[in-house]
Structures are given as C-alpha cells and as structure tokens.
Amino acid sequence: MSLKWISVLLLLQLSCYFSSGSCGKVLVWPTEYSHWINIKTILDELVQRGHEVTVLTSSASILVNPNESSAIKYEIFPASILKDDFKDLIRKMLDMWICNSPRDTFWTHFSQMQEILWKFSDCIQKFCEGAVLNRKLMTKLQESRFDVILADAIGPCGELLAELLKIPLVYSLRFSPGYAFEKQSGGLSFPPSYVPIILSELSDQMTFMERVKNMIYVLYFDFWFQTFNEKSWDQFYSEVLGRPTTLSELRGKAQIWLIRTYWDFEYPRPLLPNFEFVGGLHCKPANPLPKAMEEFVQSSGENGIVVFTLGSMITNMPEEKANVIASALAQIPQKVLWRFAGKKPDKLGPNTRLYEWIPQNDLLGHPKTKAFITHGGTNGIYEAIHHGIPMVGIPLFADQPDNLAHMKAKGVAVSLDFHTLSSTDLLNALRMVINNSSYKENAMRLSRIHHDQPIKPLDRAVFWIEFVMRHKGAKHLRPASHDLTWFQYHSLDVIGFLLACVAAAVFVTTQCCLFCYRKFAKTGKKEKKE
Numbered sequence: 460m461s462l463k464w465i466s467v468l469l470l471l472q473l474s475c476y477f478s479s480g481s482c483g484k485v486l487v488w489p490t491e492y493s494h495w496i497n498i499k500t501i502l503d504e505l506v507q508r509g510h511e512v513t514v515l516t517s518s519a520s521i522l523v524n525p526n527e528s529s530a531i532k533y534e535i536f537p538a539s540i541l542k543d544d545f546k547d548l549i550r551k552m553l554d555m556w557i558c559n560s561p562r563d564t565f566w567t568h569f570s571q572m573q574e575i576l577w578k579f580s581d582c583i584q585k586f587c588e589g590a591v592l593n594r595k596l597m598t599k600l601q602e603s604r605f606d607v608i609l610a611d612a613i614g615p616c617g618e619l620l621a622e623l624l625k626i627p628l629v630y631s632l633r634f635s636p637g638y639a640f641e642k643q644s645g646g647l648s649f650p651p652s653y654v655p656i657i658l659s660e661l662s663d664q665m666t667f668m669e670r671v672k673n674m675i676y677v678l679y680f681d682f683w684f685q686t687f688n689e690k691s692w693d694q695f696y697s698e699v700l701g702r703p704t705t706l707s708e709l710r711g712k713a714q715i716w717l718i719r720t721y722w723d724f725e726y727p728r729p730l731l732p733n734f735e736f737v738g739g740l741h742c743k744p745a746n747p748l749p750k751a752m753e754e755f756v757q758s759s760g761e762n763g764i765v766v767f768t769l770g771s772m773i774t775n776m777p778e779e780k781a782n783v784i785a786s787a788l789a790q791i792p793q794k795v796l797w798r799f800a801g802k803k804p805d806k807l808g809p810n811t812r813l814y815e816w817i818p819q820n821d822l823l824g825h826p827k828t829k830a831f832i833t834h835g836g837t838n839g840i841y842e843a844i845h846h847g848i849p850m851v852g853i854p855l856f857a858d859q860p861d862n863l864a865h866m867k868a869k870g871v872a873v874s875l876d877f878h879t880l881s882s883t884d885l886l887n888a889l890r891m892v893i894n895n896s897s898y899k900e901n902a903m904r905l906s907r908i909h910h911d912q913p914i915k916p917l918d919r920a921v922f923w924i925e926f927v928m929r930h931k932g933a934k935h936l937r938p939a940s941h942d943l944t945w946f947q948y949h950s951l952d953v954i955g956f957l958l959a960c961v962a963a964a965v966f967v968t969t970q971c972c973l974f975c976y977r978k979f980a981k982t983g984k985k986e987k988k989e
C-alpha cells in the first residue's frame with residue numbers, strides 16, 4: 460500500500476472519531492421484554508450512524524429473533540438454562556408477582572417481591588457465568604476491542620464485562636427498587652421530604668402522614684430490602700476478578716446513566732451531571748394502520764376508539780376477568796381494539812375487536828383515539844404522553860402501580876385495581892377520562908412538555924454513548940462522592956470534629972471562668988476579712 464493510501468485511511472479513521480463520532484464498536488448486555496424494546500431503539504439508531512453493535516446474549520434469550528434481518532450482530536453463547544425453562548420461570552415469576560397485590564401487608568408484599576427478584580437474579584447469574592467463564596468467548600470479545608458497553612442495570616453482568624474488557628460502561632435503567640442502585644452506586648440523593656420513593660405510589664405533594672410513610676419506605680429499602688442476592692454476586696465478582704469487590708462497587712463505575720423517564724413523568728428532584736433522562740426515546744409519529752383496522756377505526760364515527768393492551772408480557776387473563784372487562788367495554792359508545800390472545804369472552808360487545816397484536820404507537824397516534832387502557836408499563840405510558848392520550852390504568856406488577864400513581868397525580872389517568880375490578884369501575888373510569896375534558900387537556904399539556912425539548916431523548920442517549928466512546932469515559936462528570944465513605948459523605952466526621960472543637964472551647968471557657976471566679980471569690984473573702 461502506498462503511503463498516500465495509508466494516510467487517507469488514517470484520516471478516515473480519525474474523521475470517524477472526531478466529526479460525527481461514528482465507527483465505534485458497541486457491546487450490549489440487554490434485559491428481556493419491554494427493556495429490550497426500549498434499548499433496541501438506541502441500538503438501531505447507533506447502527507444508523509455507522510457504529511458496529513454487538514448484542515451479547517445467551518442461547519436461552521427470548522429477545523433474539525434470528526429470522527429478523529438486522530444490522531445488529533448477535534453473539535450468542537450457550538447457557539446452562541434452556542430457553543423454554545427460562546420462559547417458564549419468567550411466566551411463574553409474573554404470575555406470582557401479579558397475585559402479590561400491594562393490598563397485602565407491606566411486609567408480605569415486599570418480601571415476595573424480593574423473593575421473585577432473587578429468582579430472576581439467580582438466573583441472570585447463571586447467564587453471566589456462561590459468558591465470563593467461557594474462555595473462547597471472552598478471548599473473542601477481548602480481540603474485538605469494543606469502545607463501550609451498554610448494559611441494562613437491572614440485569615447484572617454488564618459491569619463485570621466492562622471491568623474484564625477494560626471498556627467504559629453506560630447504563631440504561633428505568634429504576635431499581637427503592638432507588639438503591641441510583642443511590643448507592645450512582646450517588647444520587649433523594650430527599651425523603653419531597654421526593655416520593657419509587658413503589659410508594661406517593662406524589663410530591665405529601666401530607667405529614669405521607670411523609671412519615673415515605674420515610675418508612677426509604678428506611679425499609681435502605682436497610683432491609685435487597686434487590687438481588689448481593690452476597691452471591693459479590694462473591695462471584697470477587698472470584699472472577701481475583702480481588703475482593705462488590706456488585707455495587709463495579710456498578711458505581713458506570714460513566715453515564717441513561718434513565719428511561721423525563722420531567723413530564725417524574726417529580727422535580729436533585730440530579731447529577733452523569734444522569735441523563737431519556738424517557739420516551741422510543742416514541743415515533745404514527746404510521747398508517749393496516750387497511751382492515753383503519754376501516755374499523757373509521758366506523759367509530761364521532762365517538763372514536765379506545766385502545767386496550769396489557770403489555771408485551773400479558774396477552775391472556777382468566778375467563779371470568781375477561782368477561783368483567785368485556786361487559787364494561789360493551790357499554791361505551793366508542794369502538795375498542797383489544798390486544799388479547801385468550802378465548803373470546805362471552806360478553807364481548809359488537810363494538811370490541813380482539814387482536815393478537817396491535818400497532819400500539821400507530822393506534823395511539825390516530826386522531827380518533829380517545830383513551831388508552833394500559834397496565835402502566837413505562838414504554839406504553841410514554842407513547843400515550845407522546846400522543847396526548849388520557850389513560851385508564853390496570854397495573855399488574857413492578858413499577859406499574861407507581862407509574863400510574865404519577866399519571867394520576869398529573870391528572871391524565873384513572874387507576875384501577877386488577878384484583879377487585881368490576882365492570883362498573885371500568886365503565887366509570889372510561890366515562891371519566893373520555894367525557895371529562897380535564898384529562899385530555901392534561902394529557903395534551905404533558906405531550907407539549909414532552910415534545911418541547913432542546914434535543915430529542917434518542918439523540919441525547921446516542922450523544923452520550925458516542926461521547927463516552929470519543930473520550931473513553933466521562934470522568935469529568937463523576938462526582939467525588941464515590942471516593943468518600945458514608946460518614947464522610949454525610950460530613951459526620953466534620954460535624955464530629957466541629958462539635959469536639961465547640962465542646963473543647965466551651966470546656967476551656969468554663970474552666971477559665973471557674974478559675975477566675977474561684978480566685979475572685981478567694982480574694983473577695985480575704986478582702987472581707989481584712
């Protein structure tokens with residue numbers, strides 16, 4: 460090769476890095492279902508911009524569809540769990556979680572939640588072992604020289620891979636129970652006086668008793684609840700790295716945290732510069748509907764339509780519950796499109812059609828859509844906010860009740876209890892959000908806030924990933940709190956020192972005073988005697 464060509468190639472290589480930031484190599488450690496749907500939007504955009512994206516996932520992965528043509532590469536390693544067993548486990552976990560209603564006592568509810576999360580965590584740990592203990596795979600990954608790893612913080616291993624491959628880490632995260640990861644590893648602070656802790660279903664306008672409740676939740680999550688079996692993870696990470704370490708410590712090395720919400724959804728609270736709020740990055744303008752569906756939607760006339768789905772994980776429900784819902788839907792003047800894969804309910808009205816799958820975003824963006832019946836997953840809520848559609852929530856598990864509590868506080872949703880749901884409840888809720896214009900007005904207000912951002916959430920997410928690739932991290936954004944112990948962080952050592960100073964000063968002064976007083980008293984006595 461001539462010198463000229465070499466320099467041209469070199470220049471190209473440089474220009475990739477310094478102009479548009481393209482040509483990077485991104486490794487991804489994803490989590491399944493809705494988390495995957497969300498992160499895939501980022502991956503597609505990265506591919507669009509010329510980066511090479513490799514998703515590292517196990518043979519048990521549910522998300523991978525090898526039939527789908529995509530520019531994303533998949534590195535699939537053998538796992539000790541079979542795909543069907545993994546699916547089964549997820550199903551069982553979900554059933555348990557849905558039965559475990561927040562109406563149970565606080566203690567039972569959260570102990571069960573922890574049990575479920577630990578099962579999930581054990582499974583992820585097996586996958587993680589399958590990856591990092593696989594010599595051939597690790598050598599291949601080392602040789603690939605990735606520039607960054609993008610991982611979902613709720614499925615550990617990303618932080619270990621980052622450490623082993625010596626590449627910077629970017630997290631995508633919706634939340635961790637009690638904000639434990641964000642607090643302990645990210646260094647964010649959540650003042651309990653005005654920041655309602657996640658899963659508490661409180662709003663930022665708290666009465667005294669609500670603040671008491673919030674504090675109890677905070678203490679419980681800080682000192683009792685453990686999202687994952689940390690002991691097991693800490694031991695595993697220490698063994699692999701050959702030095703004592705913890706999951707929390709490695710997690711703390713993340714350069715950027717991409718949080719999947721925004722201020723249209725969250726209540727204002729203190730932030731750090733390495734946290735970027737990118738909620739709704741997957742939202743898009745609506746595409747035209749399939750022809751048959753469009754005809755059905757148009758047949759609704761002035762009354763419009765209602766869109767109903769319980770998310771990517773729940774497509775079925777007990778027959779009795781389905782009938783309760785169907786009979787409520789039959790009584791509204793709107794046409795209803797319901798994503799439902801179970802047996803057709805007997806009470807299904809002529810205005811309701813069942814679909815195994817619906818183009819949710821396109822339907823929510825349709826001008827005839829009046830309301831959205833949702834389980835309250837963050838992805839769906841964001842599509843509704845994007846298009847300004849009021850919601851009726853039937854939350855099932857995880858953050859869903861809390862998400863809907865946010866939407867209720869912002870006046871865009873009515874939330875119902877799946878376990879006690881009656882036809883009348885659902886009917887009244889639908890009438891409320893459709894006929895009472897305040898819900899639509901609030902939804903439109905949130906939508907305007909959501910759209911009016913200087914840089915779109917997807918572009919911000921991609922910008923920070925590219926930034927980390929260009930600069931090999933984002934160390935200038937890292938708060939020094941990571942280097943402090945907990946008592947230094949709360950300035951307890953300084954307060955202790957100052958108190959000691961004050962105490963010493965008080966002691967010295969009183970001793971001086973006493974001394975003077977005694978001396979004065981003595982001379983006084985002497986004088987008297989004389």
Ligand SMILES: *[C@@H]1O[C@H](CO)[C@@H](O)[C@H](O)[C@H]1NC(C)=O
Binds near residue numbers: 523525
């Ligand atoms: C991929 O395609 C094959 C044959 O067309 C089919 O049997 C299989 O179920 C498909 N897999 C997925 C995940 O869709």
Ligand SMILES: *[C@@H]1O[C@H](CO)[C@@H](O)[C@H](O)[C@H]1NC(C)=O
Binds near residue numbers: 793893
């Ligand atoms: C809304 O109110 C109108 C009359 O004011 C009524 O005909 C209609 O049924 C109501 N909508 C719903 C969803 O109940």
Ligand SMILES: *[C@@H]1O[C@H](CO)[C@@H](O)[C@H](O)[C@H]1NC(C)=O
Binds near residue numbers: 870895896897898
């Ligand atoms: C509409 O909803 C708002 C908020 O829930 C409520 O304050 C108001 O009274 C409702 N209006 C009617 C006419 O029901």
